[in-house]
Amino acid sequence: MENGKIIELQDIIKTYPMGRTTLTALDKVNLTFGQAEFAGLVGPSGSGKTTLLNIIGSLDVPTSGHAKVLGRDIGGLGHREAASLRNRHIGFIFQTFNLLPVYTAFENVEFPLLLLGMPAAARKKAVMDALAWVGLADRARSRPGQMSGGQNQRVAIARAVVKKPEIVLADEPTANLDAENSHKILDTMVQLNRDLKTTFVFATHDPKVIDHLRRKIVLVDGRVERDERQP
Amino acid sequence: MIIPKLSVRNILGAGTKTWLNAVVLSFAFVTIIWGQSLFRGIDEEASRAMIDMQVGGGQYWVESYDPLDPFSLEKAHAPLPPPLVAAVASGEATPILIVQATAYPEGRVLPVELRGIDPGQTVLTFPSASLSGRPDVVPALIGARMAKSAGLEKGDAVTVRWRDAKGTFDARDLVVVETFVTTLQTIDAGQIWVPLGSLREMAAMPGEATMAVVRQGFQPSFTVPGWMFRDLGFLKKDVDAFIKTKTIGMSIFYVILMFLALLAVFNTQVLAVFRRRREIGTMIALGMTRERVIGLFTLEGALQSFLAVLVGAIYGVPLLILFKAHGWRLPAGQADNFGLTIGNVLYPVYSVGLVVGTAALVFAATAIVSFLPARRIAKLKPTDALKGKLK
Numbered sequence: 001m002e003n004g005k006i007i008e009l010q011d012i013i014k015t016y017p018m019g020r021t022t023l024t025a026l027d028k029v030n031l032t033f034g035q036a037e038f039a040g041l042v043g044p045s046g047s048g049k050t051t052l053l054n055i056i057g058s059l060d061v062p063t064s065g066h067a068k069v070l071g072r073d074i075g076g077l078g079h080r081e082a083a084s085l086r087n088r089h090i091g092f093i094f095q096t097f098n099l100l101p102v103y104t105a106f107e108n109v110e111f112p113l114l115l116l117g118m119p120a121a122a123r124k125k126a127v128m129d130a131l132a133w134v135g136l137a138d139r140a141r142s143r144p145g146q147m148s149g150g151q152n153q154r155v156a157i158a159r160a161v162v163k164k165p166e167i168v169l170a171d172e173p174t175a176n177l178d179a180e181n182s183h184k185i186l187d188t189m190v191q192l193n194r195d196l197k198t199t200f201v202f203a204t205h206d207p208k209v210i211d212h213l214r215r216k217i218v219l220v221d222g223r224v225e226r227d228e229r230q231p
Numbered sequence: 232m233i234i235p236k237l238s239v240r241n242i243l244g245a246g247t248k249t250w251l252n253a254v255v256l257s258f259a260f261v262t263i264i265w266g267q268s269l270f271r272g273i274d275e276e277a278s279r280a281m282i283d284m285q286v287g288g289g290q291y292w293v294e295s296y297d298p299l300d301p302f303s304l305e306k307a308h309a310p311l312p313p314p315l316v317a318a319v320a321s322g323e324a325t326p327i328l329i330v331q332a333t334a335y336p337e338g339r340v341l342p343v344e345l346r347g348i349d350p351g352q353t354v355l356t357f358p359s360a361s362l363s364g365r366p367d368v369v370p371a372l373i374g375a376r377m378a379k380s381a382g383l384e385k386g387d388a389v390t391v392r393w394r395d396a397k398g399t400f401d402a403r404d405l406v407v408v409e410t411f412v413t414t415l416q417t418i419d420a421g422q423i424w425v426p427l428g429s430l431r432e433m434a435a436m437p438g439e440a441t442m443a444v445v446r447q448g449f450q451p452s453f454t455v456p457g458w459m460f461r462d463l464g465f466l467k468k469d470v471d472a473f474i475k476t477k478t479i480g481m482s483i484f485y486v487i488l489m490f491l492a493l494l495a496v497f498n499t500q501v502l503a504v505f506r507r508r509r510e511i512g513t514m515i516a517l518g519m520t521r522e523r524v525i526g527l528f529t530l531e532g533a534l535q536s537f538l539a540v541l542v543g544a545i546y547g548v549p550l551l552i553l554f555k556a557h558g559w560r561l562p563a564g565q566a567d568n569f570g571l572t573i574g575n576v577l578y579p580v581y582s583v584g585l586v587v588g589t590a591a592l593v594f595a596a597t598a599i600v601s602f603l604p605a606r607r608i609a610k611l612k613p614t615d616a617l618k619g620k621l622k
Contacts, residue, residue, distance in 0.1 A: 086516060
């Protein structure tokens with residue numbers, strides 16, 4: 001990492017083959033993110049928000065350009081290294097929660113720690129702490145099907161932050177929630193950002209989320225149109 | 232240990248689906264053991280009956296004797312040589328004389344073999360004792376099949392005609408003193424058993440025999456000129472070959488059953504891939520490597536077979552024990568049509584090797600068929616998996 005920049009995106013281009021033509025999802029994107037940022041990629045559907053989030057999260061690689069996350073070149077990572085990066089340093093929050101349906105809330109939150117090989121006692125404490133952060137310590141034994149959408153998303157947030165990652169990537173985290181739950185979720189994330197110094201990067205077009213962002217990056221047709229920081 | 236832990240968590244978490252799969256797989260598992268044990272039982276029964284009632288521990292044959300050639304019987308007799316006389320005297324062997332003859336039951340002509348056996352012999356479990364105690368007649372003992380085909384019953388007289396050692400035709404009435412039921416067609420159909428002494432006298436072959444059956448466990452330490460020793464391997468060769476043929480047939484059945492069971496597991500696993508692709512994408516996004524995903528799904532499949540063994544044990548053990556106790560009664564006439572020595576009631580024979588081997592085979596095979604869709608999962612791009620795509 002140079003100059004405290006934990007994410008560096010340089011001339012990122014991402015194209016997809018579409019029959020005989022190619023679709024350009026990202027077009028020469030240059031961005032950097034520092035520690036404890038609370039930033040959002042904002043724009044309409046198809047503007048490249050999720051694609052950029054996937055590249056930062058090492059779930060995808062750019063067609064050209066350089067993406068460095070915590071000093072690692074995403075394009076040069078093997079699948080094991082990418083998995084390790086995601087497991088150790090990046091938390092994901094998805095629009096549809098993506099909780100493992102047969103697991104309880106506790107087991108869902110525990111999952112990344114199991115992959116890390118954390119000892120059982122430390123794991124249990126970390127999981128219960130994470131559930132307490134999101135106000136769901138009493139629902140540890142509930143399965144996703146037994147909880148509301150807002151509760152499920154809070155479990156997903158607990159899962160993303162339980163290992164105290166440097167980066168949390170949230171793709172439309174409030175899209176399936178009502179206003180009240182959206183605000184609760186956002187307040188939780190703001191607090192976690194403040195307490196844990198975790199960098200949050202959102203992909204969103206939800207005004208409620210945008211209102212909470214301290215940095216707003218507007219994407220249009222795969223290009224950064226504006227990069228605005230709140231004072 | 233994370234993969235086993237997650238596998239157990241996943242399959243137990245899936246609840247009813249898991250148990251349904253286990254039940255289906257257990258049917259195949261129990262059926263395979265049942266089928267294999269039944270054939271093992273038939274095999275053992277055929278061998279046991281043949282050894283106990285017919286071949287004993289082996290047989291000395293007059294060199295010219297060929298059981299497949301009735302014409303060889305004319306010359307297939309000779310005086311018992313001294314070593315065999317000694318073995319007979321010590322109860323280690325019993326001589327049998329075979330003479331080709333013709334019977335005339337109810338005016339019909341029936342080619343038969345007259346077989347002379349010592350009524351007091353104890354080498355075979357053959358019911359020869361019933362031939363003693365009737366000095367007034369030449370007693371005859373016939374099997375149930377022979378009785379049925381000749382229309383004879385206990386107490387009936389039947390005329391037989393034969394050629395003696397000098398080539399002279401002679402005839403006499405025999406009295407059926409007993410009929411016996413046996414699974415061995417080779418000592419029943421077309422055969423009339425008479426006392427050895429009577430047959431020797433009738434055929435003018437004093438002190439002669441066609442063969443001498445030795446007691447089980449008897450180790451022949453002598454060779455006899457003009458006689459050859461046929462061991463159990465030789466005498467059971469045809470039966471063993473037949474059992475082998477039947478076993479191959481059973482193996483095909485075994486493979487088909489196994490295939491169907493594995494198809495169910497494979498189908499389940501493929502469906503699981505489709506159903507759980509987003510879940511798989513989530514696991515990959517959370518940092519699970521491809522190898523671990525493959526391991527997880529492969530182990531999940533293998534654990535299904537482990538559960539199938541447990542489920543199968545719950546109903547299979549009492550069922551198989553019951554089956555062992557009561558056997559499987561064949562419909563009337565089926566036993567004789569089987570082409571092999573089998574009883575009217577079949578009893579299975581189980582072994583630890585059969586159960587453990589079948590369980591291991593099911594376990595390994597389910598692991599393999601689970602591996603195949605799992606390998607495909609591992610090739611998914613995480614972004615596609617998260618969207619639920621399956622390319």
